[in-house]
Amino acid sequence: MIDLIQMIVNGIAVGSSYALMGLAMVIIYKTSEVPNFAQGEMALISSFFAMMLLTSFNMSVYPAFVLTFVFAVILGCFLEFAILRRAKEPNVLGMIVITIGIEMILLGFVSWKFGAEQKTMPFPIGPYDSFIIGDIFISKLEVLTLVAALLLMSVLYLFFKYSKLGLAMKATQQNSVAAQIVGIRTNRILMMTWGISSLVGAVAGLLISPTIMHPFMMWDPMLKGFAAAVMGGMTSLPGVVIAAYMLGIIENLFGGYISIEFKTVVAFVIIVFVLCVRPSGLFARHYVKKV
Amino acid sequence: MTNLLEVKNIETYYDLVYALRGVSFSVKTGSITAILGNNGAGKSTILKTIMGLIEDQPDKGSIEFEDAPIQHWDTDKIVRKGIAYVPEGREVFEELTVHEHLIMGAYIREDPSGVKKDIEQVYRYFPVLKQRTNQWAGTLSGGEQQMLAIGRALMLSPRLLILDEPSLGLSPILVKEIFSIIKEINLKGTTILLVEQNANMALSISSTGLILENGRFVMKGESKDLLEDKDVKEFYLGIKSETSAKGYQRWKRKKAWR
Ligand SMILES: Nc1ncnc2c1ncn2[C@@H]1O[C@H](COP(=O)(O)OP(=O)(O)OP(=O)(O)O)[C@@H](O)[C@H]1O
Ligand SMILES: [Mg+2]
Numbered sequence: 055m056i057d058l059i060q061m062i063v064n065g066i067a068v069g070s071s072y073a074l075m076g077l078a079m080v081i082i083y084k085t086s087e088v089p090n091f092a093q094g095e096m097a098l099i100s101s102f103f104a105m106m107l108l109t110s111f112n113m114s115v116y117p118a119f120v121l122t123f124v125f126a127v128i129l130g131c132f133l134e135f136a137i138l139r140r141a142k143e144p145n146v147l148g149m150i151v152i153t154i155g156i157e158m159i160l161l162g163f164v165s166w167k168f169g170a171e172q173k174t175m176p177f178p179i180g181p182y183d184s185f186i187i188g189d190i191f192i193s194k195l196e197v198l199t200l201v202a203a204l205l206l207m208s209v210l211y212l213f214f215k216y217s218k219l220g221l222a223m224k225a226t227q228q229n230s231v232a233a234q235i236v237g238i239r240t241n242r243i244l245m246m247t248w249g250i251s252s253l254v255g256a257v258a259g260l261l262i263s264p265t266i267m268h269p270f271m272m273w274d275p276m277l278k279g280f281a282a283a284v285m286g287g288m289t290s291l292p293g294v295v296i297a298a299y300m301l302g303i304i305e306n307l308f309g310g311y312i313s314i315e316f317k318t319v320v321a322f323v324i325i326v327f328v329l330c331v332r333p334s335g336l337f338a339r340h341y342v343k344k345v
Numbered sequence: 346m347t348n349l350l351e352v353k354n355i356e357t358y359y360d361l362v363y364a365l366r367g368v369s370f371s372v373k374t375g376s377i378t379a380i381l382g383n384n385g386a387g388k389s390t391i392l393k394t395i396m397g398l399i400e401d402q403p404d405k406g407s408i409e410f411e412d413a414p415i416q417h418w419d420t421d422k423i424v425r426k427g428i429a430y431v432p433e434g435r436e437v438f439e440e441l442t443v444h445e446h447l448i449m450g451a452y453i454r455e456d457p458s459g460v461k462k463d464i465e466q467v468y469r470y471f472p473v474l475k476q477r478t479n480q481w482a483g484t485l486s487g488g489e490q491q492m493l494a495i496g497r498a499l500m501l502s503p504r505l506l507i508l509d510e511p512s513l514g515l516s517p518i519l520v521k522e523i524f525s526i527i528k529e530i531n532l533k534g535t536t537i538l539l540v541e542q543n544a545n546m547a548l549s550i551s552s553t554g555l556i557l558e559n560g561r562f563v564m565k566g567e568s569k570d571l572l573e574d575k576d577v578k579e580f581y582l583g584i585k586s587e588t589s590a591k592g593y594q595r596w597k598r599k600k601a602w603r
Contacts, residue, residue, distance in 0.1 A: 218448065225438050225449050232436040235396065236497065237424040237453035 056189045061306045067196035068278075069302025070203040074258035075272075075279025076286065076294040077207060081251040083288050084214070085227045086244055088149040092133070094276025095160035096252050097259030098269065100126040101175070102164055104260055105267065108176045115178050119260065123253055130252025134245045165269045177264040199261045203295060206254055211291045223247055274318065278302075281321045285328050349374040349505055349536045350395070355406030355416075357387075357394045364390045365403070366560040372505065372553075377527070377537040379547040379568065382557035388540040389433050391557070392509050396430050397423050410505070425453055429503035433510050433540075435490040437497075439483030443474050446482060446493055450500025459502070467496035470526050487514045495523070499530065506530065507538045512546065524550055548572045 075093060082090045103125050107118040133156060141148060183194040214220035226233040226243045233240050258279075262271060279294075282301050286293030301321055309317035350372040357365040364387050372378045382388050393399050395408055397420040408416040415423050424430075438446060447467060451460040468475040471492040477485060482493055491511060498506060511527065512520040520543065528550050531537050541547035548554050548568040556564040556571075564571070 218452065221441070221445055221449060222452060225441060228438040228440055229436055231398065231432070232438060233449075234398070234420040235424060235430045235432065235436075236449050236501070237421045238449075239419075239421045 057310065058307075060190055061310045062303055063190055063192055065303030065306035066200065066299055067193070067302070068306070069299035070196065070199040071258050071262055071275045072278040072282050072301055073203040073295045073298035074199070074206065074254055074261070075275045076282040076298050077203070077210060077279075077291060078251045078255040078258065079280055079283045080286070080288060080291060080294050081210065081247055081254065083283070085223045085247040086138075086149070087146055087227060088138075088153065089280065089283075089288075090251070091150065091153045091276075091280075092156035092160060093153075093251070093255050093279070094272030095157045095164070096126070096129060096133070097255035097276075098164055098272045099160050100129065100252070100256035101259035101263045101267070101271070102168055105168075105173060105175050105263070115176075122256060122260065126252045126256035127249040130248035130250070131245045133252075134248035138248075139241060139244070161269055168269070170269055173267040175263040175267050177260075179264065181265045195261065195264055202257055202261060203298075206257065207291055207295045210250075210254075214291065219243075219246075278305075278321050281325045284325055347373055349411060350538065351407075351409040351412075352391075352395070353407045353409070355391075355394055355403035355408065357390055357399060357402045358404050359390075359399070364560055365394065367406070368557075368560070368562060369406075370555055370562065370565065372536060372538050374536055375531075375534070376553060377531050377539060377551040378553045378555070379539045379541055379551035380555045380557055381541060381544045381547060384542075386557040387560040388557055389509055390560075392430065392432075392507055392538075392540060395423075395507065396420055396428070421453075424501065427501070427504040428507060429498035429501040429505070430507045431494045431498045431509060431511060433513065435487075435494045437482040437485075437490050437493055440481055442479050442481055443485070443493060444478045446497045447500050450497035451502075454500075454502065460500070463500055463502060467499055470499075470529075471496055488516065488519050491515060491523070495526075503535060505536045505538065509540045510542060511539070512541065512543045520546060545572075 075097070078093050078097070079090055082088060082093075100122055104118055104122040107113045107121060108115065111118075113121070137156060138144075138149065138152060141152060177195075179194050179198065181193065181195055185192045185194065185197070214224060222233065222238045223243055223246075225236070226238060226240045230240050233243075258275060259272060262275060278301060279298065282298035283294045285297035285301070286295070288294075301324065304324065305317055305320050308320045348371040352368060352370050354367050354369050355365055356363070356367055368387075368391060370378070370380075380388050380391065390399070394403050395415075397415075397418050401417075403416055406416070407414050410423075410426055410428060413426075415426060438449070441449065444464075447464050448460075451463065454460055468478075473489055474492055474496060477489065482490060485493060491514070495508070495511060498508075508527070511523050515523060524546050527537060527539070531550075537551075539547055539551060548571055551568045554564075554566060554568040554571040555562050564574075564576075566574070
């Protein structure tokens with residue numbers, strides 16, 4: 055029983071970082087219908103930027119994090135402005151290839167600049183600081199990640215649902231020409247979504263970095279986040295978060311009771327299954343085009 | 346200022362397709378101007394060119410709104426000058442509700458109380474929309490979507506309203522209703538540029554009519570004169586003149602247009 059509860063708790067804990075990455079991907083997908091495969095590496099470079107500020111520049115934690123968030127937003131805006139916007143007559147497939155290209159470049163850059171070995175991030179909370187409730191261990195970092203995921207989800211949800219800017223982002227995705235003719239600067243909207251999305255990714259990166267910090271640190275969270283986003287229907291913010299927690303829990307239970315070797319494969323078995331049974335995701339309420 | 350919009354000699358290409366071959370016309374402030382023409386004549390292309398929706402076009406010529414050139418501007422900037430556009434085939438946001446469309450229509454406006462009033466006004470023009478206020482646009486009927494597209498354009502509180510075939514796919518009763526609403530909008534002070542297949546309706550509410558063929562205007566005149574014109578009657582209103590010498594007359598008229 056204790057084992058089961060502990061596994062579920064661990065599942066929720068990893069689920070939170072999947073949720074953050076999934077949210078980041080959904081934000082871009084919502085406005086441009088492009089799954090951004092560079093999401094993980096954008097978060098990666100932001101995390102290394104934070105580490106650089108903390109170690110090489112001896113900055114204290116809070117200003118360093120604030121600067122990192124600013125950096126993340128600028129990075130997102132820059133990538134959209136400098137690369138994606140240059141694509142002539144873009145189609146979704148071409149855009150995906152571009153994001154994969156960006157991913158490679160960022161990954162290569164980080165490996166070259168910082169080396170491939172494990173680093174330690176001087177984070178205010180260590181990976182082993184824990185609460186112990188009964189016989190259950192919960193790390194403080196995991197609690198913080200959970201809070202961050204839920205908080206960001208709520209803020210983003212309210213933003214898309216009730217703010218004019220959020221509505222304009224949805225409008226831009228659904229019909230870019232129509233968005234232009236009501237006066238929306240669609241280019242600027244896309245740039246902003248890349249900025250916001252990069253920020254959410256950077257939060258995930260920072261929260262992962264105390265535990266793992268090397269150039270491939272974002273691969274697993276990013277792929278699982280993508281899996282959760284697909285399960286959640288790619289556009290529903292609560293959907294992706296719920297899916298991320300489901301994924302985290304299922305994965306841990308599978309690892310605990312069935313096979314630890316195949317633990318990480320579970321996510322992809324679930325994706326395939328979901329895409330076969332409900333291609334629009336588990337939670338999306340999607341309007342199906344007539345014609 | 347008597348001309349709100351002044352289009353001078355514009356030429357537009359779609360890659361190698363030469364769609365507009367030197368088009369000039371003006372829209373008087375406060376008027377309704379109608380552009381008529383067959384399928385593929387280039388009517389929608391004129392409107393898209395004005396709205397800056399065709400990249401790098403017009404290739405030649407100028408478009409002036411309130412005496413300032415607006416060609417090659419970004420669409421959103423043109424919209425901000427006060428031009429609203431109802432595109433051919435509606436172009437709604439499928440997964441936004443009716444209410445959200447009206448909010449988006451007023452995206453560039455900063456006067457919440459005026460926006461509120463205009464939403465009420467749109468619902469007065471189109472009471473069905475009020476019943477559908479929380480429904481996704483993608484689930485509306487074609488006619489309802491057309492009303493929504495017009496309502497969304499009105500939310501801009503534009504000085505010039507451009508409509509591309511507002512009667513497309515509507516039942517005859519609804520066509521009448523839409524045209525009477527267009528007239529009413531005009532009487533309240535909005536200048537209107539209208540593209541239509543329904544020549545009879547368009548000419549009966551407009552003051553000036555223009556007839557486009559193969560990317561060129563072949564006729565311009567007061568709408569009431571065009572309604573009486575033999576060629577217009579025959580080719581656009583479906584009213585035939587004496588059948589006996591038809592072949593000969595037709596040839597002669599065609600020649601007179603060029
Ligand atoms: N995107 C495009 N690419 C290439 N050619 C185009 C494009 N859009 C329109 N054309 C061509 O330009 C010409 C004018 O088209 P346009 O849509 O302006 O006609 P229209 O007068 O609005 O016709 P309709 O009454 O059928 O709407 C047509 O010959 C059409 O084939
Ligand atoms: Mg047309």
